[in-house]
Amino acid sequence: xxxxxxxxxxxxxxxxxxxxxxxxxxxxxxxxxxxxxxxxxxxxxxxxxxxxxxxxxxxxxxxxxxxxxxxxxxxxxxxxxxxxxxxxxxxxxxxxxxxxxxxxxxxxxxxxxxxxxxxxxxxxxxxxxxxxxxxxxxxxxxxxxxxxxxxxxxxxxxxxxx
Numbered sequence: 001x002x003x004x005x006x007x008x009x010x011x012x013x014x015x016x017x018x019x020x021x022x023x024x025x026x027x028x029x030x031x032x033x034x035x036x037x038x039x040x041x042x043x044x045x046x047x048x049x050x051x052x053x054x055x056x057x058x059x060x061x062x063x064x065x066x067x068x069x070x071x072x073x074x075x076x077x078x079x080x081x082x083x084x085x086x087x088x089x090x091x092x093x094x095x096x097x098x099x100x101x102x103x104x105x106x107x108x109x110x111x112x113x114x115x116x117x118x119x120x121x122x123x124x125x126x127x128x129x130x131x132x133x134x135x136x137x138x139x140x141x142x143x144x145x146x147x148x149x150x151x152x153x154x155x156x157x158x159x160x161x162x
Contacts, residue, residue: 005031005068007113010084014038017148018074018115025113031070034062036083044089048097055090060101068109068141071129075116080128088132106137114145121145 007026011018014037026033039058042050062069073084080088094102110133112126126143133140 003067003109004065005029005070006062006066007031007033007070007072008062008084008087009033009035009037010071010073010081010087011037012074012076012081012083016074018072018113021115021146021148022072022113032066034058036087041083041086041090043086044092048093051093051097055087056093056098056101059090059094060098063101063104063108066108068111069138070111070113072113072115075114075121075125078122078125080114080125088128091132091136094136102136108138109141110138111141112143114143115148116145117148119145119147 007022009019009022013019014035019035022033025031039054041055041058042053044050071080071084073080076082079085091102094105110129112129114121114125129143130140132138
């Protein structure tokens with residue numbers, strides 16, 4: 001069985017450092033890219049008033065097409081980007097409202113690419129991803145941190161955990 005992969009880009013800039021870093025990776029490994037900036041995704045809402053935005057159709061499409069979800073985010077104030085956080089918060093809809101869709105995440109793979117102007121970041125950055133994967137029954141396969149100042153090296157990146 002083919003392991004179809006997608007990079008889900010969550011950055012404030014569609015043409016920023018994170019996008020540039022994953023461009024080489026997606027091309028080399030033939031991985032599709034979904035830019036969250038191309039979608040209207042509202043904050044999580046306990047009253048589910050936002051169910052007509054783009055989140056549910058997008059996540060359903062992702063779940064249907066891909067086995068490995070690679071989340072790519074810059075490091076903003078020691079955390080994932082705001083747009084990525086909103087996307088993750090909406091997983092609550094998959095637990096409360098669209099339970100059958102949420103169950104389909106079980107067994108899928110999750111990988112994280114982070115990006116900043118440093119060679120490394122604290123391991124604690126990845127805890128929300130790791131715990132979300134565990135909660136959803138996904139396989140957390142690892143992470144890779146990229147230094148935006150070393151973009152010329154991205155063509156040589158091997159993501160062996162994928």
